[in-house]
C-alpha cells in the first residue's frame with residue numbers, strides 16, 4: 658500500500674488497534690508502504706522511520722531544563738507507554754533562568770535540576786543527566802560534542818530527540834541560540850563522532866565506551882516539520898510536566914491556554930480533526 662507523495666495521512670487510529678503501526682503519528686511529505694512485509698513510513702525513497710516497537714532506548718538532548726517539556730513531553734509520555742526507555746541529557750542547569758529576584762542566583766541551578774527531575778518523572782523518565790554547561794553560552798564545541806558522544810555511547814539509543822540547529826524565523830523564541838547550538842553539537846555527535854571509534858579517543862581508551870550508530874533523529878522546533886504526534890491523550894501529563902518548572906512560570910494561569918494554542922496549530926498543520934493536539938518534529942534517518 659502506498660499513497661502519493663505530498664499527501665497527509667493519519668496512520669492508524671487513536672485507539673491503537675492491535676497490529677496497527679504508529680497509532681498516534683501523522684506524517685507530511687512522506688508516504689506509507691511496506692518493506693520486508695512490515696508497514697513503514699517512508700520519509701523519502703531511501704529514508705524509512707523506525708516503529709516504536711523497534712526502539713528500546715531513546716536519548717533526549719536539550720539545552721535547558723523545561724525545553725523537552727514544552728516541546729515534546731506528550732511524545733515522551735507516549736514513548737514511555739510504548740515501553741521505550743528514555744534518558745535525558747540536559748546541557749545546562751538553566752542558571753540564567755527564573756523571574757524572581759528574591760531567589761539567590763546561586764540556588765537556581767539546584768532548583769532547576771530538581772524541577773527537571775520532577776517533570777521527567779511525570780512522563781516516566783528517571784535517568785536524567787546534567788552536562789554542566791553555562792546557560793546562555795552554549796556552543797557546538799569539541800567538549801560538548803565529546804560529552805554528548807559519551808552519553809550516546811553509554812545509552813546506545815536507536816532514536817534521539819534534539820533541538821533543531823536551524824532557526825525557525827516565524828517563531829524566534831523557539832530558536833534560542835543555546836537550543837540551536839545544543840542541536841548542532843548533538844547532530845555532530847550523532848554523525849560522525851559517536852560512531853567513529855577514533856573520535857574523542859579518551860572515550861574508548863580511558864572509559865571503554867565503544868562506538869555507536871544512532872539511526873534516527875527527531876528535531877524539535879524545526880522550520881521544516883515532517884512528522885506530527887497526536888498527544889491529545891497525554892496533554893494532562895504534559896501540563897503537569899511543564900507545571901513542575903515553577904521557577905520559570907511567572908503567570909502559570911495562562912500557560913495551559915498558550916500550550917493548547919501551539920499544539921492545536923500543530924494538529925491543524927498535520928490535518929488532524931478539530932480539537933486534537935499535536936507535537937511537531939522533523940525526523941531524519943542517518944545511515
Ligand SMILES: [Zn+2]
Pocket residue numbers: 720721724833836
Ligand atoms: Zn530553552
